[in-house]
Amino acid sequence: MIRLRHRELLLSLKYSTIEASFSVPMLNLTMPSFPFVIAFAVSALGWGPAAVGLMAALPHLCNLVQPALTVWLRGRFSLHQIISVAFILNALPWAFVSALPLASPGLRSVGFSFILTLGTLANCICAVAWSTSIAEMVPARISGTYFGRRNLIFGFWTLLVVIAASQIAQRGGGTLMVFGWIFVAAAAARMIGFFFFTRMTFPRTVLERSPTPPNWIDLATPFRDRNYLVLAAFIGMWGFFLNLGQPFYPVFLLKILHRPVGDVGWLTAIAGVGALLTLRGWGRLSDRFGVKPVLYVCSLFWGLIGLVSWSLAGTRFQMHVALCYLLVGGTTAGFQLCQFNLMLKLAPANKAPHVSVFVALTSFLTALGPLVGGALLRWLPETMGSFLGQDLHNFHVVFALSMLGCLLSIHVLDRVREEAAHGPEAVWRTMRGMRTFNPLLSVTTAAQLVLTPRALVGITRDSVRSLRRHAKRLGDVGGEIVEGGRDAIRSRLPGDRKD
Numbered sequence: 001m002i003r004l005r006h007r008e009l010l011l012s013l014k015y016s017t018i019e020a021s022f023s024v025p026m027l028n029l030t031m032p033s034f035p036f037v038i039a040f041a042v043s044a045l046g047w048g049p050a051a052v053g054l055m056a057a058l059p060h061l062c063n064l065v066q067p068a069l070t071v072w073l074r075g076r077f078s079l080h081q082i083i084s085v086a087f088i089l090n091a092l093p094w095a096f097v098s099a100l101p102l103a104s105p106g107l108r109s110v111g112f113s114f115i116l117t118l119g120t121l122a123n124c125i126c127a128v129a130w131s132t133s134i135a136e137m138v139p140a141r142i143s144g145t146y147f148g149r150r151n152l153i154f155g156f157w158t159l160l161v162v163i164a165a166s167q168i169a170q171r172g173g174g175t176l177m178v179f180g181w182i183f184v185a186a187a188a189a190r191m192i193g194f195f196f197f198t199r200m201t202f203p204r205t206v207l208e209r210s211p212t213p214p215n216w217i218d219l220a221t222p223f224r225d226r227n228y229l230v231l232a233a234f235i236g237m238w239g240f241f242l243n244l245g246q247p248f249y250p251v252f253l254l255k256i257l258h259r260p261v262g263d264v265g266w267l268t269a270i271a272g273v274g275a276l277l278t279l280r281g282w283g284r285l286s287d288r289f290g291v292k293p294v295l296y297v298c299s300l301f302w303g304l305i306g307l308v309s310w311s312l313a314g315t316r317f318q319m320h321v322a323l324c325y326l327l328v329g330g331t332t333a334g335f336q337l338c339q340f341n342l343m344l345k346l347a348p349a350n351k352a353p354h355v356s357v358f359v360a361l362t363s364f365l366t367a368l369g370p371l372v373g374g375a376l377l378r379w380l381p382e383t384m385g386s387f388l389g390q391d392l393h394n395f396h397v398v399f400a401l402s403m404l405g406c407l408l409s410i411h412v413l414d415r416v417r418e419e420a421a422h423g424p425e426a427v428w429r430t431m432r433g434m435r436t437f438n439p440l441l442s443v444t445t446a447a448q449l450v451l452t453p454r455a456l457v458g459i460t461r462d463s464v465r466s467l468r469r470h471a472k473r474l475g476d477v478g479g480e481i482v483e484g485g486r487d488a489i490r491s492r493l494p495g496d497r498k499d
Helices: 006-030 035-043 049-074 079-102 105-135 140-171 176-198 218-224 226-256 261-289 291-312 320-346 351-379 394-413 424-432 439-451 454-472 485-490
Strands: 383-387 390-393
Touching: 006 035, 006 105, 006 140, 006 176, 035 049, 035 140, 035 226, 035 261, 049 079, 049 105, 049 226, 049 351, 079 105, 079 176, 105 320, 105 351, 140 176, 140 261, 140 320, 218 226, 218 351, 226 261, 226 291, 226 320, 226 351, 226 394, 261 291, 261 320, 261 424, 291 320, 291 394, 291 424, 320 351, 351 394, 383 394, 390 394
Parallel strands: none
Antiparallel strands: 383 390
């Protein structure tokens, strides 16, 4: 097999970052379990907790059926072809949301449900194929650094897009027409991302249909890997308990705290700031100490912060919710980065069956979370007394159960084995000495990023300059947007060679 030459690999990784800078903001506006779509369903369509719970479970329900679809597709198409078709099917349906105002109220919900289902199923298939393809390109020894930088870049653009979309929706009165055109713009951004995806160079294993395509027997191999199943059990349990409460945060903000739609966008953006502040740190820590201990620390922080913050949230105490979003945004970024890297690291050379089964197993448990959460909200009384001078709602009970379950599930992570991984204590000791995780410096940097244009202007200027420069030469597009990536890769990869 001929590997990618050094320059081809470098350019492809840069294209991947550019693609994500367009695609991920679109996904943050259209994923059924994300706040913006939930805010749309509640404010514009009038959906209640039960419908929101089912909507939040949709991505995970789609992941349950994707292994069978992936096996069928892999027998007929290459990974590159699967990703290409899934890209288009994920983006185009959202352009039709702008036509919903022309339909009757009943048909609006039906039409939006169809758009959600088709777009989400296409994205689930695309995600598995993309994960398998990118694993063929990124060396494991630099995965933490590369994906940390990549996530930092697209996280910045996601932050700006979510803020802008939320403010436009609020100023437009939260009407179907305003939301519809926002979704049209999101679909266009996804297609621009698809263009940059087509500029990437992949190995032959991605571009060509395998002479021995996967079959149903291949799906059984991950079930014989006990270590991999334990990791899947932890991620699945975490997803179940987290989604017991998390999809209903926007509902709580809109209906109980009576916050406008724009505030939901601002809080989501603040979580993005937390991710921007910490992503590089998480990547360096995972490359130095291993992925598992960093995942352990992120899980512990996330559970404790969420438990305290949402238990106290109410009409009297709500200012701390912004700080909660900032801190949880940082831990979420580390959790997602480590979850993805550990999933790929523990999988064998033939990663496709392991990735597919992993996504299906974790999604099965995660899908139950919002369904159970929605049922509890309907079953429990709306108010359940008072606490610290403010009403205690059924949302508080569900949020507390959610975070307590997350904390208990961390014990399963202890059973996962990762070669050469350090203990969580080593990660914690190093974090205390890193500027990225110094609480005072983090809060100060966050305040500068949110309250002053200094950091925003700096990042925007560099990014725009890069895009303008590489628009003239598409062969080198994205060279500056991942500044420093060249040195990181060259210092860890051998020179151009063929095997």
